[in-house]
Amino acid sequence: MTASQPGQPVLSVRDLKVSTMGRRPAEILKGISFDIAPGETLCLVGESGSGKSVTSLVTMDLLPRGELQVTGGTAALNGEDIVSASPARTKALRGAEMAMIFQEPMTALNPVLTIGLQMDEIYRAHTKMRGPDRRSAALAAFDSVSLPDPARIYDSYPHQLSGGQRQRVMIAMALALKPKLLIADEPTTALDVTTQKQILQLIRKLQEEQNTAVLFITHDMGVVVDIADRVCVMRHGEVVETGTTGEVLSQPREQYTRDLLAAVPSLTPRRARAQERHEHVLELLEVEKVFEFRSFLSKLLRRPGHRVRAVKDVSFRLDRGRTLGIVGESGSGKSTVARCVLRLEDPTSGAILVNGHDIAPLEGQTALAPARRAVQMIFQDPNRSLNPRLTAGDSLIEGALNAGEPRAEALARAGELLEVVGLPRDALTRYPHQFSGGQRQRIAIARALMMSPDVIVADEAVSALDVSVQAQVLDLLAEVQARRNLAILFITHDLRVAAQICDDVMVMQRGEVVEFGPAGQVLSDPQHDYTRALLEAAPGRDWDFAKGRRITEPA
């Protein structure tokens, strides 16, 4: 990685303070300072709420009106203070001198305007170029981010592009006028690892070509390893620690930084757990799921709609006390498998044996009830999986009451379970919004345990959480699994997580199982190209966070 050049910094933030407006203002940024030199990449790392995104918005002068305001400090772009500059001036700078890429490529582009027009606007706004020139410039820009068939892209609408392509478009737009400063706010978080890798490389490449200074915001230590020259660790609106990537990652000065690094799961699989006896609690036999979309017209004309085979004969066994991880990128069908197991989707064919009984053909709540009691699910987003209007207690005992258990007993059990998942008993009477994301996920786990199931299906159960919390929840899962000898079906896109908790790993791609075997084997010695590609793409794979040093030859 190129060391940062000397000379005047492109962006120099000094003692920047931002606080919310309204009756009780709260400080979001408590006076942070940092510099970025030309051609240098500075990573703002931190967990949610650390204020890293706000920093970027201040620099772009895009703070939401009436909600946040700068209360002190300066942010100088090439020596010119953005904070005190006139709106007209900052508008002129935006897009020309400094540009930004946002996290969600899906929503960052205007759905009702063609890509071409949205690109064209930049040139119109900042240059005197004439129509044809603008168009060719745009096409060139698309080409430079290696988008296929720029002409087609130019005329298409965002929804016609894949996530990766959209992010490339965003980058093309951002770098169209060769800005001095590029701000990238979690630009790859919403993307699959393979795409993520390409995007990161792209940014790197362009930055070197144009000698752009990049302010890169991320929560993912792996990404930091891959892209950053210097790192700025943030927490609660303060900069905890700054330094070159090497320093910060190998000899972190602050405890917080150490914890962060420690929480990053390692890619090298944990030692396989001994298995005493084989007892299948869940077995899938050639399960298929076909989604058919038939338009009204084709129904009329008896034409077949277009069919999507989301899951192609998937079979596996899950034994008591074991954890099976299903890994894959979005659209690989891993979640569909999970939903079939719970009969939230009805499999098109195949058998689903829960404790030996096939539940695939069963119809209706009552018929499914016992099977569902045996198989419980933990959803991805703890904010949505708990009814905001019910107390934790009510949510917990709902299933028990359905099963006919008296309220008092159920509440008692719920209380105990809360303690099991590491929450105080009195949490029973509190509402979801009074808990943090991690705590909510704990409640969700407790709710599943209330049904004393044999299998727990965890669909991306930790991917919405910050790394430190993630670690804790994973530990909790492992603990309850051990204590209750549970089988866990763990759906994830994150190989690091899979490596740490799975006994067996099943890799899926476009609905098919491409590789299935013991975690150690699959992840350290992948047979299938796709699996290999996934591992290749895993950010920071050549850094050992636990030991704080570069891994010489990849695992």
Next chain:
Amino acid sequence: MTFHPLKSLGLAALLAGTIALPAWAETTLTAVMQAPLRSLDPHLSTAQIVRTHGFMVFETLLGMDADYQPQPQMADYVVSDDMLTYTLTLREGLMWHDGTPVTAEDCVASLMRWSQSDGSAKTMMQYVDSIEATSERELVIHMKSPFGPLLELLAKPSPIPAFMMPKRLADTPVGEQIPEIIGSGPFKFVADDYRPGDQAVYVKNEDYVPREEPASWTAGAKVVNVDRVVWQAMPDMQTSINAIQSGDVDLIEQVTIDLLPLLAMNDEVETGILNPLGAQVTGRFNHRLPPFDDPEVRKAAMYALDQETLMQTAIGNSEYYQLCPSIYGCEVPLASDVGAEYLEGSADERMAKAQELLAASGYDGTPVLMMQPTDLTVLTTQPIVAAERMREAGFTVEVASMDWSTLQSRKNGWQPVAEGGWNYFFTYWGVAGIWNPLVHSLINGSGDDNSWAGWPVNARMEELRADYLTAGTLDEQKQIAEEIQQIAWDDSFYFNAGEFKSVAAWRTELQDIQSGPITLFWGVHK
């Protein structure tokens, strides 16, 4: 861009809208009539507006002059001495609007159709032996026995005048509406410009040959001095008044009296009474249902009601109403003071009497269902006032508000109140519709289901009504009429709530406006 579908739709309709629009002629008289014209068959409807429409387009064999005398109009007449043969000879130059000449056949057919729908004409037919056309222009009516008011009936302007129409139209069965409006009158009806309930248009009938005699009511020369008459309906009086002040309209047939002050300030607008007959407001008892099946209770109610209060509230300005006991109208030949005793004394004295009578009658508190029309201004106030008075007298009264047409159909049923019956309601009659025992529907004492709502039963009344028809001289008629009036009061057939005159307003450009039993559009200049 969003509204393309709407826009195109709109344009199309705008064009459509233009088709309906009249092209303005030289002199056009625009009038706001008291009610919108919704149906056109003058033989079918008793509504005043249809009648007025009838006199625009159609003519009657005889007209009636300001002295209530039948006069030749379409035809001159000879009556045989034995009063058994009437010979009518059509005058020269009568043409239907379709260009064909008026023949005696046409008139016979018309008379037959008319006699089936008009109440008094029905009675007449019982005396008629035959009506026949003896030549192109002569028709003869043979009577079984003498029938005094025959000429009067042929001439009467109300409720259904004996309008003449071509045979092909007159053959349309009663109940069906005539397919086109072809008469022989001074105006032609412009079917294309007719928008039911909104506008009706008439043009001068160039081929019309007026009589020689000076115009008087529906008799005499009908000389038309405007090229075009447009009747415009307006949803409320306020709008009409604004319109006449801004000159949008030339004439308002009937102005709400309370609003006259608005026009008084404006010297471009004149106001006055064009119809000297006026109209009588009548409160009708349902003689078949308790409590008003009991004459004593009815009498109590009669005293509770008070002409003055009713008129004050309805009309306000005393210049425009008249209080008299005559059930035929205050100024008609048959008018008399018989029954005045029922109106004596101040409102309070009468109330005292009413309370005492009601107490004596042993009224058991049966609630009185009083029907009130919400959409007919002239009649909205009376029920409210009456209800207040009756309550004061000791009645239990429930006012049921409904629109005029509901009221009209509801009045025809005599089932118990619970099942949609009624006890009392108000209506009003153009004096021409009640000015003698023959036409007066409210004094029918037969109790016949088909008689007009209320169904009083009184044998003596029936004898008198029969006698009246055969009575030869006016004195005889007067005498009978008075006795009838006495019974009508004594037996409380209905309460005569007084008589009001409708006030018209017109712009000063209009000269020589004719007065008549209905609003006349001949004679007037603009």
Next chain:
Amino acid sequence: MSQTQSLRKRLIETPPHWTTMLALAVLLAIVAMALFAPRIANFPPTELNAMMRLKPADGTYWMGTDSFGRDLYSRVIHGARVSLLVGAGVALGAILIGLPLGLLAGWFRGLDAVLMRAMDGLMAIPGILLAIAIVALTKAGLTTVIIAIMLPEIPQVVRLVRARVLATRSETFVEAAVLLGTSPMRIIWRHLLPSTIAPLIVQGTYVYASAILTEAALSFLGVGIGTETPTWGNIMAEGRLYFALNPWLVYWPAIVLSLCILSINLLGDALRDRLDPKMKGRS
């Protein structure tokens, strides 16, 4: 965050805007007016005096008299009663009927198709025409008017509730409930119904307001409640004949009516902003 808070909490979390307080005050005043009408009115609303017709305002007749010589002030006061009653009747009725329909339509897709077609039909008939027809054709009483105005409002409620249910049922906590073996009825009751309460309260206020307006419009067209029972609507309808003579016959009831509705709407907005920030600023 308001999503995740109990109704009560959201209502009291912050002191309301002064306009809200004012609106509340006005509304309470009008309600009080309605309750104590007989006490504060100077005359019985129906007492007429033929000699005192259309008098301008003075010491005895604070707002003058109408064409019957009745005291306008007393009538306006009493008018509040019916108007508020109509509003309440319509709002409650529409919700009581619309809520269950909406819940069922939202959950049982089969029923949905049929029910919503009917609702579309009901919506397609312009409310006023329907109301005119119903009132004119049956008898012009309080209940008729309430029903007539309520009918066209029902589809709105059904749609609102249904939309809310559809939105909520896709939430994972509903799926979770299914996995916990909760019965459909119970899911509707425990998980879906509560999410509809907030928007319903808001919708209710708007229905309330528009109902009063419609009643006025009906009376204005001559198909409202009979003039024996004063309502702001029929007071104006009668006054309108004499508008040029004495515009106050229309203005007085109009002012009170507008104030009443204004405050209801303002309260509605305030409620909505608190209960349902998602539809902030919506009507």
Next chain:
Amino acid sequence: MLSYFLRRLLMAIPVMFFVAVFVFLLLRLTPGDPAQAIAGDQASLAQLEAIRESLGLNEPLSVQFVTWIGQMLQGDFGRSLISDRPVLEMIGQRLGPTLALALVAMAMTLLIALPMGVLAAWRHGGMTDRLVMAVSVIGFSVPIFVIGYVLIGVFAVHLRWFPVQGYKALADGIGPFAHRIFLPGLALASIYIALISRMTRASMLEVLREDYVRTARAKGLPEGLVLFRHALRNAAIPILTVVGTGFAMMISGVVVTETVFNIPGLGRLVVDAVLARDYPLIQAIILLTAGTYVLINLAIDLSYALTDPRIRYQ
């Protein structure tokens, strides 16, 4: 897209049928007698009976309904009981004014309400916003006929800028047309302005929070572009929807406005028809308005496609 269109079209059929049945029953199961309206209140019962017979009102309901539907399907809406004129002709005569009124009101609404809404949303919480909200809430609160009378009182009677009443078709020249349609148009628009400006504001508020708006700003675009090109087009759909559902509200407004300004339109026709129990006329008008409502909303659904490619390309 096409398939979607077809589905919506087929959906309209049961809807219209429901309306037909509903209206028919509503009319026939209630008191009132057209014969009376023809014959007038002094007519005798015999006379009424004759008329009823000839109108076929003595047939059993079921028969009447079937015949009616049958005729309707052949596009024959029957003749008015009262005036004995073809119903469609009568409606045709009155359609022009009503549509003119509606369209003018709509145009005024969009000209006033959209900018109002956008401005309010842009300056959210500011003085402008408060003002706009105030205007709209007042528009909701004052009965349309009061607005009408006030407008007449001020602009027609006192200032004499406009005529107090009446209607002139576009054929009589744009001048007179505009002169007479302005006040009624404004009166009718008032409530609609309130509605649309609110909806615009609300919808814009949501859109302005969207990422792509932030992107647009991040590109340093002039605020005008951001608001009208990027935001408003995305905010369009809810606005369009209200425009559609508001059509019903518009009709109610029309009825009242036509009465206040004496415009010979459908609104007054229908009130008269109801008061006179002119069954075929009432049925036809209600069915037609209902039909228009359905069509307009269908059209609007389709216009979503114009504003949103995601729908267009599905």
